[in-house]
Amino acid sequence: MTAEHITPDSEHRGLVGALPPALRDYALLARFDRPIGWWLLFWPCAWGVWLTGAGAQWQLVAWLLLGSIAMRGAGCVYNDIVDADLDRQVARTAVRPVASGRVSKRAAWVWLLVLAAVGLVVLLQLRWQAQLVALASLLLVAAYPFMKRITWWPQAWLGLVFTWGALVGWTALRADLIGVALALYAGAFFWCMAYDTIYALQDREDDALVGIKSSALRLGDKVQAGVALFYALAVACFAFSFWLLRADWLALLALVPVALHFGWQVATLDPADGMNPLVRFRSNRWAGALMAAACFVVGNA
Numbered sequence: 001m002t003a004e005h006i007t008p009d010s011e012h013r014g015l016v017g018a019l020p021p022a023l024r025d026y027a028l029l030a031r032f033d034r035p036i037g038w039w040l041l042f043w044p045c046a047w048g049v050w051l052t053g054a055g056a057q058w059q060l061v062a063w064l065l066l067g068s069i070a071m072r073g074a075g076c077v078y079n080d081i082v083d084a085d086l087d088r089q090v091a092r093t094a095v096r097p098v099a100s101g102r103v104s105k106r107a108a109w110v111w112l113l114v115l116a117a118v119g120l121v122v123l124l125q126l127r128w129q130a131q132l133v134a135l136a137s138l139l140l141v142a143a144y145p146f147m148k149r150i151t152w153w154p155q156a157w158l159g160l161v162f163t164w165g166a167l168v169g170w171t172a173l174r175a176d177l178i179g180v181a182l183a184l185y186a187g188a189f190f191w192c193m194a195y196d197t198i199y200a201l202q203d204r205e206d207d208a209l210v211g212i213k214s215s216a217l218r219l220g221d222k223v224q225a226g227v228a229l230f231y232a233l234a235v236a237c238f239a240f241s242f243w244l245l246r247a248d249w250l251a252l253l254a255l256v257p258v259a260l261h262f263g264w265q266v267a268t269l270d271p272a273d274g275m276n277p278l279v280r281f282r283s284n285r286w287a288g289a290l291m292a293a294a295c296f297v298v299g300n301a
Contacts, residue, residue: 025097026111030073036282041162042068043288044188048169050296060172067122074115081108082145130172137164152218155196163188180244187237194230195284201277224269231262242298254294261287
């Protein structure tokens, strides 16, 4: 496989290119070349754990990170199986392993099951309440690839799916104060809405040609204002979550760094520059880390 078979937004082209050819396409299929996806899936899990006030819980957090890597990979494989025909029509995704025919759909299903088995091992490390919460997301996950065909807001569905870990992380340690967890989840939802709208800016022209719907297309020339609104709602929900846990104005100061990061993204976003949205999108790994720090401070102070 030559370099042009690696998707343009790969973060680790050299590392993926060094893999044996028999393994390379499976690494690409699970997006191991783009770790931003598992960070975005993992951070809400960590937020939920650290806001409980149960301390660092490093073993639990490590299991959740492994689960995020495996299940994000499984989700990407499933998405590529379902979207193979659409992917062939979009320049950025036409070289994906299933869309290009380098990996058969049958082989992709086997790889999905392997990744899901790793996710099952992680699931079994959680107490039963968290297991039930995690399993409750499966229908949402299964429906996600079809949303871009029927709604202008597939990013909203992704927001429901990709931030579910906030509820899992909380219920892994606590069964009370569910309002805190739900407000945290709501904030994570709007965070996802914002960063995935930024991500969708890369494909607006191709998406319009092949009939794929997205919030980036729906918002049109108001996309920057839309992203700003999503981030503002995220911060408001995060603040409400903290307030429900600790009715202390000082606790809300922990949100200042993440709010400033969101502000930087909005102020410097250039929808017309192909690399600009990708850089802002990827910067959300650091936004997630800032929010994780805030949750730890507020939960354990």
